[in-house]
Amino acid sequence: MTADPPRFGVNYTPRTGWFHSWQDLDLAEVHRDFTALAGLGLDHVRIFGLWPLLQPSRSLIRRSALDDVASVVQVAADCGLQVAVDVLQGHMSSFDFVPAWLTSWHRRNLFTDPLAVAAERELAAAIGAAVAEVGNVFAITAGNETNQFAMPYHPDPQNCSPAEMGDWLDGMVAAPRPALPEAWSLHSFDSAAWFDDRCPVIPAHATTIGEATTVHCWVFTGMTGVCEPGDPLLATLADYQVQLAIGAAADADRPVWLQEIGAPQPWVPADGAARFVADSLQPLLTSPQVFGVTWWCSHDVSRQLVDFPELEHSLGLIDERGEIKPAGRAIAELIASAQDIVRTPRGTAVVFPASDTSTGAGRAVTAPGGPVWRAWQELRAAGTSAALVSSDLADDQHELAARGITDVIRPR
Amino acid sequence: MTADPPRFGVNYTPRTGWFHSWQDLDLAEVHRDFTALAGLGLDHVRIFGLWPLLQPSRSLIRRSALDDVASVVQVAADCGLQVAVDVLQGHMSSFDFVPAWLTSWHRRNLFTDPLAVAAERELAAAIGAAVAEVGNVFAITAGNETNQFAMPYHPDPQNCSPAEMGDWLDGMVAAPRPALPEAWSLHSFDSAAWFDDRCPVIPAHATTIGEATTVHCWVFTGMTGVCEPGDPLLATLADYQVQLAIGAAADADRPVWLQEIGAPQPWVPADGAARFVADSLQPLLTSPQVFGVTWWCSHDVSRQLVDFPELEHSLGLIDERGEIKPAGRAIAELIASAQDIVRTPRGTAVVFPASDTSTGAGRAVTAPGGPVWRAWQELRAAGTSAALVSSDLADDQHELAARGITDVIRPR
Numbered sequence: 001m002t003a004d005p006p007r008f009g010v011n012y013t014p015r016t017g018w019f020h021s022w023q024d025l026d027l028a029e030v031h032r033d034f035t036a037l038a039g040l041g042l043d044h045v046r047i048f049g050l051w052p053l054l055q056p057s058r059s060l061i062r063r064s065a066l067d068d069v070a071s072v073v074q075v076a077a078d079c080g081l082q083v084a085v086d087v088l089q090g091h092m093s094s095f096d097f098v099p100a101w102l103t104s105w106h107r108r109n110l111f112t113d114p115l116a117v118a119a120e121r122e123l124a125a126a127i128g129a130a131v132a133e134v135g136n137v138f139a140i141t142a143g144n145e146t147n148q149f150a151m152p153y154h155p156d157p158q159n160c161s162p163a164e165m166g167d168w169l170d171g172m173v174a175a176p177r178p179a180l181p182e183a184w185s186l187h188s189f190d191s192a193a194w195f196d197d198r199c200p201v202i203p204a205h206a207t208t209i210g211e212a213t214t215v216h217c218w219v220f221t222g223m224t225g226v227c228e229p230g231d232p233l234l235a236t237l238a239d240y241q242v243q244l245a246i247g248a249a250a251d252a253d254r255p256v257w258l259q260e261i262g263a264p265q266p267w268v269p270a271d272g273a274a275r276f277v278a279d280s281l282q283p284l285l286t287s288p289q290v291f292g293v294t295w296w297c298s299h300d301v302s303r304q305l306v307d308f309p310e311l312e313h314s315l316g317l318i319d320e321r322g323e324i325k326p327a328g329r330a331i332a333e334l335i336a337s338a339q340d341i342v343r344t345p346r347g348t349a350v351v352f353p354a355s356d357t358s359t360g361a362g363r364a365v366t367a368p369g370g371p372v373w374r375a376w377q378e379l380r381a382a383g384t385s386a387a388l389v390s391s392d393l394a395d396d397q398h399e400l401a402a403r404g405i406t407d408v409i410r411p412r
Numbered sequence: 413m414t415a416d417p418p419r420f421g422v423n424y425t426p427r428t429g430w431f432h433s434w435q436d437l438d439l440a441e442v443h444r445d446f447t448a449l450a451g452l453g454l455d456h457v458r459i460f461g462l463w464p465l466l467q468p469s470r471s472l473i474r475r476s477a478l479d480d481v482a483s484v485v486q487v488a489a490d491c492g493l494q495v496a497v498d499v500l501q502g503h504m505s506s507f508d509f510v511p512a513w514l515t516s517w518h519r520r521n522l523f524t525d526p527l528a529v530a531a532e533r534e535l536a537a538a539i540g541a542a543v544a545e546v547g548n549v550f551a552i553t554a555g556n557e558t559n560q561f562a563m564p565y566h567p568d569p570q571n572c573s574p575a576e577m578g579d580w581l582d583g584m585v586a587a588p589r590p591a592l593p594e595a596w597s598l599h600s601f602d603s604a605a606w607f608d609d610r611c612p613v614i615p616a617h618a619t620t621i622g623e624a625t626t627v628h629c630w631v632f633t634g635m636t637g638v639c640e641p642g643d644p645l646l647a648t649l650a651d652y653q654v655q656l657a658i659g660a661a662a663d664a665d666r667p668v669w670l671q672e673i674g675a676p677q678p679w680v681p682a683d684g685a686a687r688f689v690a691d692s693l694q695p696l697l698t699s700p701q702v703f704g705v706t707w708w709c710s711h712d713v714s715r716q717l718v719d720f721p722e723l724e725h726s727l728g729l730i731d732e733r734g735e736i737k738p739a740g741r742a743i744a745e746l747i748a749s750a751q752d753i754v755r756t757p758r759g760t761a762v763v764f765p766a767s768d769t770s771t772g773a774g775r776a777v778t779a780p781g782g783p784v785w786r787a788w789q790e791l792r793a794a795g796t797s798a799a800l801v802s803s804d805l806a807d808d809q810h811e812l813a814a815r816g817i818t819d820v821i822r823p824r
Binding site: 064 | 429430432435436464465468469470471472474476477506507508509510512513515516517518519566567568716717718719
């Protein structure tokens with residue numbers, strides 16, 4: 001299990017120019033942003049290059065773009081921050097950044113086309129090599145929620161079976177390892193991997209590929225139809241997803257990283273953001289497997305940039321003028337008391353039916369609003385913070401003991 | 413009519429890094445390339461920015477990207493070259509470069525969406541303003557063959573009627589004029605505008621919007637089904653298209669600019685490229701309305717870049733190592749003798765049925781292989797270089813006189 005105390009970081013959304021700032025990289029601005037973030041007590045940033053800038057041709061990985069990523073990593077080091085680097089962006093805040101060699105006349109399946117996949121692995125390896133020297137990169141992620149490109153509701157979905165996705169993820173996670181042998185190499189995905197049977201990233205991929213399981217928690221997708229905006233129940237989603245990630249893993253000690261969580265308006269009202277931070281994070285930080293939390297995001301998207309979903313302009317811990325917001329102060333307070341967090345396994349666990357390890361079929365039973373969720377919430381309402389555990393582990397006393405589980409509840 | 417002698421230029425495809433070189437702009441390399449081109453006797457270059465680099469957000473036109481375009485224009489001036497600038501790329505050599513704010517989750521119709529169109533006009537105006545000061549920009553074009561995005565065979569076609577396209581072109585051509593009052597402001601399109609009734613850019617747009625009519629001549633699209641690769645007939649297409657552009661314009665003196673023509677393998681064998689240059693250009697350069705020729709392209713696309721149609725690696729006047737190719741020497745010879753070209757109207761003209769001025773319907777009758785083409789070729793085979801003239805002009809003796817036409821041939 002991961003070490004105490006939990007780690008706290010932020011997904012870095014540059015204050016000036018959002019990710020378009022890569023094209024006009026100003027390290028002084030990065031330093032300004034990172035200094036402010038370090039000042040909140042955060043220990044790491046997750047950073048995101050843009051794919052078309054890094055690899056504008058299938059055969060061209062720009063040296064200067066790699067150097068830019070490495071320079072940002074160095075600035076983080078100068079500010080006392082560790083760094084997680086994502087490779088394929090890919091999808092960012094409703095925008096898709098896909099290079100011309102994969103689109104339109106050159107459309108290739110980014111998950112299954114052999115030439116595309118080879119090029120993506122080369123990029124992952126090149127980014128790993130570019131950032132390794134600084135020494136503060138603790139994780140590299142294949143890309144930000146790359147599963148979104150394979151969802152049927154995407155405007156231009158890429159067909160990919162769970163088996164094909166597993167191969168793709170294996171390759172992407174393996175590629176940067178030689179350059180970063182000490183770092184985690186991971187993948188990320190939205191909650192569809194946990195709750196939506198149409199998603200080719202399945203719980204088995206989440207819990208076996210890479211050194212830790214990542215969790216992205218967004219109430220606007222996870223809680224639609226379960227409760228209304230403003231409901232205090234929204235703040236329980238993160239703990240639920242984290243417990244699900246712990247309970248789905250065959251390895252009882254597998255770390256879980258809450259890699260994205262944010263307080264999106266109007267689901268979370270502006271004056272409720274600080275409380276949402278504390279209410280979302282405090283419960284889950286006690287679980288021994290929790291590596292840490294990386295908040296989404298560092299800075300509000302500037303109003304000078306348009307076409308974003310409205311909520312993206314208010315997700316920051318810091319506003320577009322550089323002022324720390326209530327959510328920023330709330331996370332700083334949480335960090336200040338993080339030494340006092342007691343990591344304790346939960347004795348009571350709700351059993352959920354294991355999903356198919358080849359297809360993910362059956363996973364939707366764990367979605368918010370379903371029977372597993374209701375049983376877990378009933379315990380919570382009665383004062384018990386429960387774990388979750390997969391049905392294929394729940395009959396094994398060694399497995400339960402390894403997790404500190406003494407009571408199992410089987411919802412009907 | 414345009415002044416003697418005709419102008420000769422080249423579409424600039426940077427020798428190192430193709431258009432990806434904008435991201436790592438090295439003005440010394442541009443200077444090297446332009447020096448070589450000026451050495452062939454060329455008087456201008458046509459240059460192409462990449463839209464996602466210039467305008468990565470609908471509300472963000474990057475100052476530094478505009479400065480880069482202006483710097484390249486300045487290097488051209490330093491090398492004694494004039495410049496034509498294209499705004500929206502858009503489509504380049506099989507690749508589409510479209511910013512994220514117009515694709516995927518943010519797909520908008522680039523021709524009809526009011527917010528998109530407003531942003532595009534802003535970019536056209538901004539580019540015009542950025543390059544005006546140098547003083548050597550003689551033309552600005554809305555974009556490279558932007559009609560391709562509206563063709564039904566495009567992988568993701570944008571619906572656009574001829575009327576909507578006319579409005580769009582009017583706006584795009586008007587936008588940079590205040591900044592460049594002395595320059596031509598134009599639009600460009602492939603031969604579908606002349607020959608394909610599905611194309612929303614119609615002959616009336618070609619011959620009335622902007623100060624001159626542009627012609628792009630590609631034998632691999634224009635001559636499919638008409639003759640085989642290697643046929644000497646291929647070299648007649650450019651003259652035919654130019655005569656059609658002259659004969660379709662109500663203004664007898666409207667300049668025609670052969671803005672793109674290349675010698676694509678295997679249609680034109682490598683050892684036939686030099687001859688194709690001379691055979692294609694010599695006939696048309698005598699027409700008084702011909703402003704000049706801009707060859708496609710300056711430099712072969714490097715073999716280090718992949719996924720291009722094979723022919724793109726051999727279209728240059730100069731190869732990827734900087735060696736001048738036979739086609740480059742051929743155009744240099746043509747330029748060296750350009751002073752001797754006698755501009756003479758053609759006394760014999762083939763009448764073609766006017767296409768509908770609102771829809772372009774009927775234009776396909778002029779396509780290579782059709783009755784107009786055959787009549788024109790028969791005259792050519794008999795030793796007569798004929799003009800073409802639209803049926804709505806052919807009964808007006810003043811119109812015919814203005815064009816120097818004394819005999820009209822009406823194909824059955």
